[in-house]
Amino acid sequence: MNSEESLDITDTKFLFDLAEKYLEMKDKTSARCAYLNLLMLDPDNEKARQGISDLTGEKYIIKEVGHSDAIFCAIWLSDGVHIASGGADNTVLVWHYPSGRIVRFFDGHNSTITALARHPKMPILASGSESGLILIHNVFTCKKKAIEDHHGKITRLLWSPEGKRFISCSSDGTIIIWDETFDPLFILKEHRSPILDVKWSPGGRYLLSYSADGVMNVWNPRTGRLVYRLEDMVSKIYYADWSPIGDKIVTASADGTVKIFDIKLRTPQILGRHDHIVSHAIWLRSDIIISIGWDGKIVVWDPFRMQKTRELGTHIAPIIKATVSRNEKFLITISLDRTIKVWNLRFFKHLINFKGHNHMISYVDWHPNQGKILTASWDRSIIVWDIYRQEREQVLYKDVNTITALDWSQDGKILAVGYSDGSMSLIDMSTMKIISKKKIHNSMISALSWNKDSTLLASASADASIAIIDPQKNVILCKNKIFDLNINSCRFNPKEDVLI
Template identity: 30%
Template sequence: MRTTVRRYAGHSDAIFALAWSPDGQCLASAGRDRTVRLWHSTEGGPLELMAVYPDHEQCVLSLAWSPDGRLLASGDTAGTIHLWEAVSPQRRRLIYRGHRRFVRALAWSPTGDYLISGGDYGDSSLQLWESHSGRRLLYDHQQYRLFAVGWSPSGQQLLSASFDGYVDIWTITTVPVLRAERCLRFREHGRPVYSAVWSPDGQLIASGGADSHVLVWQPQAQSSRSPQLITTYYGHSRPLKALAWSPDSRFIASAGDDCRLRLWQAHSGATLLNYDGHQRWIRCVAWSPRGRQIASASDTLIHIIEIDVD
């Protein structure tokens, strides 16, 4: 596999979150310095800083783009979620206030109508918001801290991953009122699950955590209503903190506390890349919708890996 790596001084303190815009032309980054930064990206070209959003009062932990790429949501350790216009970063649309503390994870519904948020330390709640109004439609307090949330590509289900080692699948119903009902529970990790991501084609979920393994599984096997483990990747030596699928669902990138980023073939588990250019724990990984760029960050640097997997 041919690769090219570029590094950029992105923030004045540790970076906790990265997210590509749906068209792959913009990368958002955020972290301990309480800022969200927008970078213009071209394949093969350098990142160019476009804007800085400075309004968070505490560390920024999570980022999520709306499906149309017009809005960006960011969550912080104060429990607030900021929604702002990407084309005009100084124009903040809304602030959602409902979490008591850390907003660890954010995800938009495929239609852009809803935003789901997951609370970590001091909160442990799953909350669903009407995106255009900021009205909270659902509050579900969990026993354990949440580290990841996500929507299925169909928009009919949610996932949440937590400190108790479970990945839960929730079915969304709107009649007579909007509700989220837990329908499946994946129990194979046994230790905290820090990342869980649906494949873009909706067929599989990849999850990883304190056990240092990547588990790839089918949420609902054809022969039963139980999740089915497809394969397990062994290669990380310390807890795994971040996962990202390629846009075509063929590959998975993983990274964590061993300071390594690995690239896997999704179904076989074959290792395609073992990148050791980070000097600190890796907290976030994002795969560009264009398919050939992987962004990762640990300390104050953003690493852009250009890949050719054909």
């Protein structure tokens, strides 16, 4: 990273000064981002609250920071001490490692985060979403830029190895090559189906793209010209990888075949077969290809002899994720049963199993320069694993207490807020501060209602109970289970203290 690496990412004065600077530049989006991140670190900062209000008209009260839904992607940033994550809650979080603290929060997407990419040298992060929106974030300075040129789900984002080109591809069938300032250089439109991935060739001479209809295109990224077009209309391609010298491509297909394409001859050769979908085919070295399938098998092939040399091992469930370490010493495979297996590729043997997630594992990424991986899951957690020490090193997880019910007092001075854990807060709207918080129910609060003079507050819950609270004394006057099933609503009569 550059000199920005020496900055303190949690310096609130630095963030406030940045927000003021962005306002002078009339960059309201970046100013709002800086204010929000300042308030995440210092929730009672009145200057930032006022700044948000002046900028957007929003009255900032409080924000629970963490993922409230499944994490679909997570990556190490290039400094190796920060992790970015995104998912179904439309937000991107940046975590400090190893403290586990959330140090940045980026909103702005209106749909699920489907792709993340790190700049190889700068503290810059790109996020793409289901809607086709791409946001570029400077992790240190909160500077933001929106790119809205795609019209379908972003399927892949990546930078060139030196960081001078940025690539985006989408389910709309387009690939866009951007310069360092994120101005489009080339828009590539030769695909007619959703693009699954793009990959730089060894040395960066070519760019490979492949789509769900079996089309693979090889591009010259300096001119935007289509150089080679390869087609496999019989087998739906799931994965493709370059040979080490960039003259051939290996593919993994839905029909269980592993094929090799010579980019000049364009005619495929079948290397071998699995009993089910092949999810990955990795060209490890000139004489070694590894294929991984939904049949749970990991197979090693010799591309010169066009034959299978060994079966490395198996999972008992379909293998959905696989990645090789940067030094090519280790292979990670992940199956639907949430088992992570580590394989030694020098001796071709199984090393260790890891298990720790409670839901499907959605992403895996190697540390930039250490023998560690992170895995992200639908259970909203990220786990860091140390391969050399063969242990789980850290779990990054922040439980988010989501808001499930709201109601104003009759005079509009107090806001009652119900949460997913059964607790309730009262907020003074003149100061925008929480004046009390109390656990009321054992499950989600589904409804809140003030009586006619705001001396009583009723709450309903998914635990099938109703509670009556004295808001002045912050005490529960009574709580009763009314039904055997969830209670969805409750309401005081506007003229008398009768509750329905």
